[in-house]
Amino acid sequence: MTILVTGGAGYIGSHICVELLQHGYEVVVVDNLSNSSFESIKRVKAITGKDMKFYQIDILEQEKLDLVFSENTIEGVIHLAGLKVVGESVQNPLQYYKNNLIGTLVLCEVMDKYNVKKMVFSSSATVYGIPKKVPISEDFSLGATNPYGRTKLMVEEVLRDYYISNHNWSIVILRYFNPIGAHPSGKIGEDPSGIPNNLMPYVTQVAVGKLKELTVFGNDYPTVDGTGVRDYIHIVDLAKGHMKALEKTMTSKGIEVYNLGTGIGYSVLEIIAAFEKVSGRKIPYKFAERRAGDIAICYANPLKAKIDLGWIAKRGIEEMCADSWNWQSKNMNGYS
Ligand code: NAD
Numbered sequence: 001m002t003i004l005v006t007g008g009a010g011y012i013g014s015h016i017c018v019e020l021l022q023h024g025y026e027v028v029v030v031d032n033l034s035n036s037s038f039e040s041i042k043r044v045k046a047i048t049g050k051d052m053k054f055y056q057i058d059i060l061e062q063e064k065l066d067l068v069f070s071e072n073t074i075e076g077v078i079h080l081a082g083l084k085v086v087g088e089s090v091q092n093p094l095q096y097y098k099n100n101l102i103g104t105l106v107l108c109e110v111m112d113k114y115n116v117k118k119m120v121f122s123s124s125a126t127v128y129g130i131p132k133k134v135p136i137s138e139d140f141s142l143g144a145t146n147p148y149g150r151t152k153l154m155v156e157e158v159l160r161d162y163y164i165s166n167h168n169w170s171i172v173i174l175r176y177f178n179p180i181g182a183h184p185s186g187k188i189g190e191d192p193s194g195i196p197n198n199l200m201p202y203v204t205q206v207a208v209g210k211l212k213e214l215t216v217f218g219n220d221y222p223t224v225d226g227t228g229v230r231d232y233i234h235i236v237d238l239a240k241g242h243m244k245a246l247e248k249t250m251t252s253k254g255i256e257v258y259n260l261g262t263g264i265g266y267s268v269l270e271i272i273a274a275f276e277k278v279s280g281r282k283i284p285y286k287f288a289e290r291r292a293g294d295i296a297i298c299y300a301n302p303l304k305a306k307i308d309l310g311w312i313a314k315r316g317i318e319e320m321c322a323d324s325w326n327w328q329s330k331n332m333n334g335y336s
């Protein structure tokens with residue numbers, strides 16, 4: 001069975017490709033490499049000892065995407081292609097709406113033309129906006145606080161409307177919490193361009209000496225130690241969640257949404273402590289003002305995915321930190 005992975009050269013996509021190949025699927029990747037490199041594709045092949053097809057295509061280019069569907073018998077799509085930097089989306093909203101929203105519309109049109117009706121979509125916990133309480137369940141009210149988040153919310157709505165118009169579709173929307181870690185081989189991992197925006201790649205680049213110190217955004221939140229609390233999830237657990245979601249699209253029609261998180265929140269200082277413990281490296285840090293748009297606490301209620309998909313996150317925070325460190329220390333400059 002052949003699965004198309006859009007954005008398959010990226011951080012999450014490369015780990016999903018490993019899982020797909022190891023589960024016996026044929027894999028076709030479409031990626032414009034705007035935020036990734038072909039090296040990740042080579043490394044996925046090296047880890048699995050299996051081949052997969054790669055097309056360097058922008059999903060906005062409908063004719064080229066059409067060709068991918070005509071050349072391959074695609075049964076389902078895992079749709080990850082998208083831009084994901086919150087601050088950048090505030091600076092350049094049109095680029096985000098075009099890429100994330102229009103890109104998805106183009107993909108759905110081509111899927112429809114080729115009668116491909118199974119999709120797993122990469123949404124985000126960001127669609128919960130500022131949650132009234134934690135843990136966050138799928139039925140909480142939704143609301144984004146920035147253009148990036150709104151693209152995810154809009155795509156969720158588009159997919160719901162599309163299902164209403166055609167009950168033969170089978171769609172699973174996954175709302176990821178904070179993916180970190182890397183494949184235990186250390187061959188693939190997160191490779192942000194420029195200065196990292198997210199906590200873990202910043203920490204690993206401090207540990208490896210590329211950055212001087214971490215800035216901790218805010219120490220006056222109503223949390224265990226005043227720093228922000230998040231639900232960090234190991235990238236391999238996240239990728240395995242996609243296998244379960246894909247199986248769901250194979251066995252039933254409908255549209256469902258699931259949180260992919262551990263259900264446990266860790267503060268920034270707890271992450272630093274866990275990372276220092278497993279890496280043996282000191283992470284110098286300083287406190288600064290809260291980062292605009294950040295919330296105090298965010299963690300999932302992952303029960304629905306456990307009940308419906310039979311999925312739970314198994315890897316703990318030290319394993320996440322150890323695998324992030326393993327990747328960064330073996331790949332000082334990422335894939336380049
Ligand atoms: P990533 O940037 O590493 O991967 C996204 C991939 O999509 C990249 O390889 C990029 O080159 C590709 N891409 C972007 N626009 C494209 C287009 N128009 N056509 C073809 N390819 C395109 O990011 P990631 O962390 O792997 O995230 C994957 C998806 O998961 C994204 O949609 C992101 O919004 C979503 N997500 C990520 C996180 C996170 O914290 N990493 C959390 C929640 C949701």
Ligand code: WQD
Pocket residue numbers: 084086123124125126177178179197198199200202214215216217218227228229230268291294
């Ligand atoms: C985690 C914690 C920061 C960097 C973002 C997106 C979200 C989703 C996941 C895609 C917070 C603190 C961070 C630093 C710090 N992505 N921090 N110093 O903001 O929870 O979520 O990535 O969908 O949409 O918003 O993740 O890793 O940036 O921050 O103190 O240099 O670390 O304040 O408390 P976030 P993050």
